[in-house]
Amino acid sequence: MDKFIAIVGTNSDNSTNRKLLQYMQKHYANQAEIELMEIKGLPMFNKPADKQVPAAVTDMAAKIEAADGVIISTPEYDHSAPAVLMNALEWLSFHIHPFVDKPVMIIGASYGSLGTSRAQAHLRQILDSPELRARIMPSSEFLLGHSLQAFDETGNLVDEQKTAKLDGLFADFETFVEITKRLKNAHAATAQEVRDLDWDNL
Amino acid sequence: MLKLVGIAGSVADQSYNRMLLKFIATHFSDLIDLEILDIDDVPMFNQSDDQTDGDAVQFLNRKITQADGVIIATPEHNHTITASLKSVIEWLSFKIHPLSGKPLMIVGASYYDQGSSRAQLNLRQILESPGVDAIVMPGNEFLLGDVKTAFDDHNNLKDDRTVGFLKETIGKFTQFVKVINSMNDKADEGWKKEDLESHGTVDTTIKGLDMHADDWVEQAAEKTHAAEGSDYVKLDRGVLTVDQLNWFLNSMPMELTYADDNNQFLYYNHTMDVKDMLAGRTPGSAGNPMADCHPKAAIPHVQQVVHMLRTGKTDLFKLPVPGMGPDKYIMHYYQAMHDDQGGYRGINEFVLDLMPIVKYYLEHTGQVLAKDPNAKADAVSGASSHAAAEKAKPDDVSGASADTEKPAEKPATDEVSGASASADVETKPAAPKDVDSVSGASAKD
Numbered sequence: 009m010d011k012f013i014a015i016v017g018t019n020s021d022n023s024t025n026r027k028l029l030q031y032m033q034k035h036y037a038n039q040a041e042i043e044l045m046e047i048k049g050l051p052m053f054n055k056p057a058d059k060q061v062p063a064a065v066t067d068m069a070a071k072i073e074a075a076d077g078v079i080i081s082t083p084e085y086d087h088s089a090p091a092v093l094m095n096a097l098e099w100l101s102f103h104i105h106p107f108v109d110k111p112v113m114i115i116g117a118s119y120g121s122l123g124t125s126r127a128q129a130h131l132r133q134i135l136d137s138p139e140l141r142a143r144i145m146p147s148s149e150f151l152l153g154h155s156l157q158a159f160d161e162t163g164n165l166v167d168e169q170k171t172a173k174l175d176g177l178f179a180d181f182e183t184f185v186e187i188t189k190r191l192k193n194a195h196a197a198t199a200q201e202v203r204d205l206d207w208d209n210l
Numbered sequence: 211m212l213k214l215v216g217i218a219g220s221v222a223d224q225s226y227n228r229m230l231l232k233f234i235a236t237h238f239s240d241l242i243d244l245e246i247l248d249i250d251d252v253p254m255f256n257q258s259d260d261q262t263d264g265d266a267v268q269f270l271n272r273k274i275t276q277a278d279g280v281i282i283a284t285p286e287h288n289h290t291i292t293a294s295l296k297s298v299i300e301w302l303s304f305k306i307h308p309l310s311g312k313p314l315m316i317v318g319a320s321y322y323d324q325g326s327s328r329a330q331l332n333l334r335q336i337l338e339s340p341g342v343d344a345i346v347m348p349g350n351e352f353l354l355g356d357v358k359t360a361f362d363d364h365n366n367l368k369d370d371r372t373v374g375f376l377k378e379t380i381g382k383f384t385q386f387v388k389v390i391n392s393m394n395d396k397a398d399e400g401w402k403k404e405d406l407e408s409h410g411t412v413d414t415t416i417k418g419l420d421m422h423a424d425d426w427v428e429q430a431a432e433k434t435h436a437a438e439g440s441d442y443v444k445l446d447r448g449v450l451t452v453d454q455l456n457w458f459l460n461s462m463p464m465e466l467t468y469a470d471d472n473n474q475f476l477y478y479n480h481t482m483d484v485k486d487m488l489a490g491r492t493p494g495s496a497g498n499p500m501a502d503c504h505p506k507a508a509i510p511h512v513q514q515v516v517h518m519l520r521t522g523k524t525d526l527f528k529l530p531v532p533g534m535g536p537d538k539y540i541m542h543y544y545q546a547m548h549d550d551q552g553g554y555r556g557i558n559e560f561v562l563d564l565m566p567i568v569k570y571y572l573e574h575t576g577q578v579l580a581k582d583p584n585a586k587a588d589a590v591s592g593a594s595s596h597a598a599a600e601k602a603k604p605d606d607v608s609g610a611s612a613d614t615e616k617p618a619e620k621p622a623t624d625e626v627s628g629a630s631a632s633a634d635v636e637t638k639p640a641a642p643k644d645v646d647s648v649s650g651a652s653a654k655d
């Protein structure tokens with residue numbers, strides 16, 4: 009069974025994005041083992057000269073590295089991903105590179121009707137940058153709008169159409185993970201390239 | 211000169227973007243007055259732990275609100291802006307929106323030859339989202355690539371063409387700021403809501419009294435069992451009796467007036483008879499709503515000034531009020547007062563004659579006043595040259611004096627800018643008399 013890390017893209021206590029991931033964890037328990045990962049409490053990324061990464065970040069990196077894939081559920085703040093998620097990704101690309109070639113599924117929930125479309129595009133751009141180089145599942149989007157009304161008391165998605173769409177995308181993601189495992193020819197070279205890429209020596 | 215604030219999107223000890231802002235601030239100080247704001251103490255944005263009222267966010271809020279425009283210098287991390295900068299923007303788009311309508315310019319430096327191009331594009335999109343709503347200057351992209359080789363040992367940009375382009379960009383931005391702000395001034399009608407009749411109440415308002423009564427002070431004291439005479443009052447920082455407090459305030463070398471955030475005139479230091487005061491006050495007017503102290507025609511101007519102070523557009527509104535002859539230079543200062551949380555709590559108006567201070571200085575440093583042939587019309591009132599200042603007429607705003615004393619001698623000079631011949635001067639070192647012109651003051655004293 010695939011093991012996925014599900015990153016909650018916020019530090020908010022009552023997050024509908026966390027709810028969405030908790031729903032998936034329960035709903036797909038027969039298909040995959042999903043472990044939620046919180047990003048709250050990391051220090052503000054300050055590009056430390058000694059290149060030291062906090063222990064919490066190395067723990068996270070190890071889990072990501074060991075996982076078959078990563079699901080990120082992002083809120084949308086000011087038409088983009090939240091600072092706290094950007095911060096985690098800065099740490100997770102600072103002299104460590106757990107995301108290289110890692111299959112990633114991006115989803116998101118927002119209060120309004122658009123369902124984080126812009127934040128997801130932003131996150132895609134970030135994960136595609138030279139030090140992250142994740143394998144983002146292409147041509148797929150799960151946008152959960154009106155997220156405050158999207159769940160019932162037991163934490164299930166109310167809208168059947170949305171549920172069906174998520175089921176389909178999740179199955180696709182599992183396939184994508186399998187395919188990506190076969191796209192390993194350039195992995196060693198890419199990993200080396202990323203390790204060599206040192207902003208300090210540009 | 212335009213007052214701008216600059217934010218470098220980095221909390222690292224060393225940042226080329228901060229260096230770039232410092233270069234702009236020093237190198238173009240003839241074009242703009244740029245203050246660089248620190249974001250190191252701003253916490254990570256968290257929707258469920260609102261720290262909008264904390265010092266770090268309020269500091270930025272205040273500085274940005276008061277500024278004519280903003281420059282952001284952005285690094286690029288992972289093809290986007292830094293989390294530290296994004297977090298600042300999130301705080302400034304959550305419960306408060308100081309960037310709304312603010313003219314803003316983006317610059318950026320990066321190690322790579324792309325020079326933060328992606329981060330800048332991204333930042334533009336973020337700043338234009340409805341919660342932020344800044345007015346970002348279009349075009350004129352200033353990208354400083356390969357930044358590690360861009361500065362010399364003195365932190366100056368090496369390449370003259372780059373400096374030239376930067377100067378051109380800054381020049382365009384100053385034009386942009388003026389255009390946007392003149393649009394904003396027309397749009398901002400908020401001042402009309404300033405209620406100078408004090409119909410509302412604030413938490414300190416003494417309720418149930420006639421604010422217009424001549425004995426309002428006595429009534430209010432009785433109602434609140436106010437401390438008086440030898441009663442002690444604990445202050446920040448000290449303890450005084452009410453008597454001591456009065457002696458202290460009444461010996462201040464200026465006339466002090468307290469108007470609260472409900473626009474009610476609560477206090478003045480009663481040291482002189484109304485006819486001897488620079489801005490006349492009578493014992494009966496304490497407690498009055500501010501409207502009582504001003505002629506009707508002056509009300510809109512007073513409203514504008516109060517609104518500027520309440521909204522933080524400025525913390526200090528300065529108004530020269532000529533008309534008492536060449537031997538006096540009367541200034542009315544309207545200083546916004548704030549509580550510990552930075553909330554607006556009213557106006558401290560202080561009125562004084564600057565002439566004795568100027569004369570003392572000249573005498574003790576061996577200098578004389580001379581006319582500045584290059585002086586611009588607003589040289590004197592420069593610091594307060596906000597839109598409302600241009601509209602406000604001096605004795606309108608200081609109207610408390612208008613209905614009492616000295617309305618007779620209306621000066622013919624431009625009242626607002628105070629640019630009368632006698633004022634339009636600058637001190638120039640003259641031949642020292644018997645004292646060294648610089649150290650003279652201390653040598654004599």
Ligand SMILES: Cc1cc2nc3c(=O)[nH]c(=O)nc-3n(C[C@H](O)[C@H](O)[C@H](O)COP(=O)(O)O)c2cc1C
Binds near residue numbers: 122
């Ligand atoms: C500073 C701030 C900015 C926001 N900007 C947006 C936005 O641009 N678009 C949007 O759909 N919701 C925006 N929101 C509202 C919600 O927080 C957002 O819909 C979010 O995705 C909800 O996720 P959560 O339930 O996991 O916290 C913003 C909220 C905050 C606090």
Ligand SMILES: Cc1cc2nc3c(=O)[nH]c(=O)nc-3n(C[C@H](O)[C@H](O)[C@H](O)COP(=O)(O)O)c2cc1C
Binds near residue numbers: 101286
């Ligand atoms: C985690 C991380 C990611 C970075 N990503 C980029 C990038 O995508 N593009 C780039 O030009 N520089 C990148 N850099 C290098 C510099 O930090 C960047 O050029 C920055 O703009 C320099 O400005 P500063 O000195 O003000 O921090 C990255 C650095 C770090 C530590």
